[in-house]
Amino acid sequence: MTERLELSDATLREWDAIVLESDRETGIVLDRSAFYPGGGGQPPDHGVLLWGGVQTRIVGALKGDDVRLVAHDDDPLPPVGTAVRGAIEDDRRTALMRTHSGLHLLSGVVFRDFGALVTGGNMEPLEARLDFNLESVPEGFRDAVEAACNVEVDADRAISAYELPRDEAFAIPDIIRTATNLLPPTIEIVRIVDISGLDVQADGGTHVASTRQIGAMRVTKIENKGKGFRRIRIALAP
Template identity: 70%
Template sequence: MRHDHHGRTHRLELDDQTLREWDCTVVASDPEDGLVLDRSAFYPGGGGQPPDQGVLIWGGVQTRIVGVRPRDDLWLVPDPDDPLPPAGTVVRGAVDDDRRSLLMRTHSGLHVLCGVMARDFGVPVTGGNMEPGVARLDFDLAEVPAGFKDDLTAALNTEVTADRAIQVRVLPRAEAYALGPIVKTATDLLPPDLEDIRLVDVVGLDLQADGGTHVASTKQIGRIEVAKVENKGRGFRRIRLRIAD
C-alpha cells in the first residue's frame, strides 16, 4: 500500500498539512460503519494525536464528522443526527480548522519536548497523549534536578523562538534507519513490514518516525508551558504541557 493511501482513500493531509477543504466522492456509505471517501484530509488519529472532526457539504445539507474508524478502509463517523450521503455522492469536505491547527501546534510541541529531553537527559519516551492545546509525555527519568520545571519551560521556548523548520519526508525503511535513532520511544513500535517511513524533522533538534500533522516551524507552536511534572514511580516522570498562546 502506498504511504499516502489507506484502503480506498487517498490521504491528502499527509502531503499538505495546511489543507482544510477539498472535493471528493463517497465510495461507501453504511448506517452502521459510516462513510468512506476517495480523497480525505481528515487525520484518522494515531501516535497519540486524536482524529480530526469537521463536515461534509452535499445537496444543500451538511453531515458532521465526529471521528474516524481506521480499518481496512478509513471509515468516517458521522453525527447520528445528520443525513448520510449515499455512495457516489460528490461532497465538499472541511476539517475543523481551529481544532486541527491547535493539535498541530500541540503535536509539534511534543516533538520539541522529545528533542530537548533526548539532548539534555538522554532518556526515552515511555508513553504519551494529547488533546487540543494540552498534552503529556512520560520519560524514563530517574532523577529530577532542582528547578527542573522552570528550566525545562525556558529550554522549550528557546527552541520555539529559534524558529526551527519542521520538515516531513518519506524514505525507504533502510534509508530512514540509517539516519540514526528515528524512534524515541523505549520500544520500537514500527510495524516490521512497513516499507516506507514518514519522518518528521525538527531541524537540528529532533528527527523521528511519525504519522501525525505538524506546523511548519517551531515559532508557529507558540509559547509552551510545563504545567506539571509528576512522579509516577521509580524512573517514571510524567511531563504535562499546554500551549499558552
C-alpha cells in the first residue's frame, strides 16, 4: 500500500519515492505519494515524476486498491524499482484545498443557521457547489449566507485533521453532515476535519490550516433543484 503523505501534511509538495508498479492501463503505484487521488468531490492532483533526467506528467488517478497515478499519454513510464522525485502542481492543489475548506465552512454555516444537510456537491479550483435539503429559502438568503461565510473566514478559525476509531467518531454529534451516510461500514478508522467551533465532519480530502486561508467567498447563485432541494454555488477570490 502507498504511504499517503498528503493526509498527514497537506503542505507537502515534493518528496522521494520508489516505483512499485508501472502500467499504462492500471497506473503508476509509488511506495510514498502526496498526490491526492480524488474523492469526496475533490478532483485528483496534477504534477510530475522526475527520474533519470526524464519528466512524466501526472494528469489524474485511477480508483482501485491503491493510489494509482495516471501519466500523460505522451510521456514515458518509469520502470518498477525506479527512484523518482514527485512534485505536486502547487497552484491547483492550493486552490482545491481552499475550495474544499470553503465547502466545509459553507456546510457548517447552513447547518448552523438553517438546519439543512448536504445532499450532494462538487468542486473545481476556486469554484464549487453544495446541494442542501432546504424546503424553501427566506428573502435575503443568498446575501445572508455569503455574509455569514465571510464572518467565519475573518474569524480565522483553525482547521485540523485527525483520526478516530469509528465508534468514537460517530459519538460526535452531527459528524455526518450529509443526508445519507456515505461512510462504508468497513472503515474502522475515520478521518475527521474540524473547523474549530463551527464544523466537524468525516472527510478524506486536503484542507488549509485556517478559515482565513480560504479567502473571500462569494455566493454566485442559488438554484432550485426540485421540491425541498437547493443548490448553492460559491466562488473564491483568486
